[in-house]
Amino acid sequence: MLKENLKQVEENICSACKRAGRSRDEVTLIAVSKTKPVEMLKEVYDQGIRVFGENKVQEMMDKQEVLPSDIQWHMIGHLQRNKVKYLIGKTALIHSVDSLRLAEEINRLSEKNDVVTKILVEVNIASEETKFGTSREDAVKLVEHISRLSNLRVEGLMTIAPYVENAEDNRQYFKEIRKLSVDIKQKNIDNVSMSTLSMGMTGDYMVAIEEGATMVRVGTGIFGARDYSI
Template sequence: MVKENLKIVEEKINAACLRAGRSREEVTLVAVSKTKPISMIEEAMDAGIIEFGENKVQELTSKYEVLPKNLNWHLIGHLQTNKVKYIVDKTVLIHSVDSLKLAIQIDKESAKKNVISNILIEVNIAKEDTKFGVYAEDIYPLIMEISKLKHVQIKGLMTIAPFVDEPEKNRIHFRNLRQLNIDIKSKNIDNVHMDILSMGMTGDYEVAIEEGATIVRVGTGIFGERNYSI
């Protein structure tokens, strides 16, 4: 099932890139493997996937320990400061940084392990009460402070768009995030590289690609419905 689903997802990514006049190489597919067993991850690996996303630190670290070390792990869920120490040397990218306090903790733990942690600033672009993330108008002071940290490097922005019945409804949010990314990049802030736009999930990743996403996070579209019982 996973391989068949991946083929469909890949076809949709290619089509979206074609519509947007973009190269397929500009978009990274992160397979969101949260709640999924090792066997399904291995099936995705057999199909050539090496980028995997997890919501929870404990699940990421447990899978990291048993799977090959050539995989790239993305922490895409909300990160608590007391869990930072477990993942700074295991992730290629932390997508969900939305406070200076969290960034400082990532910097501190990264220094201990002599690594530089790549992060994205999570933006609550639609200002939903139920979502984490900084509001667009508050992002500049946060980025200026985080940019001073020596073991953290800002690589771009991430958002979780609203859950909608029609993907087209999220186009405005993706477009606004891309414009915010462009505005920040134009300021040429030291230690800030706005090359990554992580936006778009199973329900709306095609629209996100059309609006400039460089990372799409697809779980259900690859692995099927989530299992919340574990």
């Protein structure tokens, strides 16, 4: 099942890239493996996937211990400041930085461990009350503040679009965050790159790619429905 699912996702990514006149190399597929057992991750790994996304710090740490060392682990879930210490030096990218206080804690521990941590600023582009992320209005100011932290590197933006039945309904939000990333890039802020745009999940990643996503986070499309009982 996983092999077939991955093949379908890959075909969809290639089709979306073709429609947008983009190269397939411009888009990184993140296999969202939260709640999934190590055996399933190994099966996906054996199909060539090397980038995995986790929502919970402890789950990521546990999987990291037993899976191959060439995997890139991405923290895509909401991150509490008291959990940051476990991630430093062990994650390729933190997608969910939504406040200066969180950024300062990541920076403090990165400095202490003599590493530079790559992050994305999470933007609540649809202004949903149930979602984390800085507002569109505050995003530029937050990026500017974080840029002054010596051991962080802002690689771009991340957003979680609303859950919709029709992926087309999210196109406007993907366009808006793409525009925001362009606006920030034009400011030429030191220590800030807007090369990464993490947006799009199983239900809408093809539309996200068409609107400029460089990373898509696909869980259900690869692994099937999540088991929330664990």
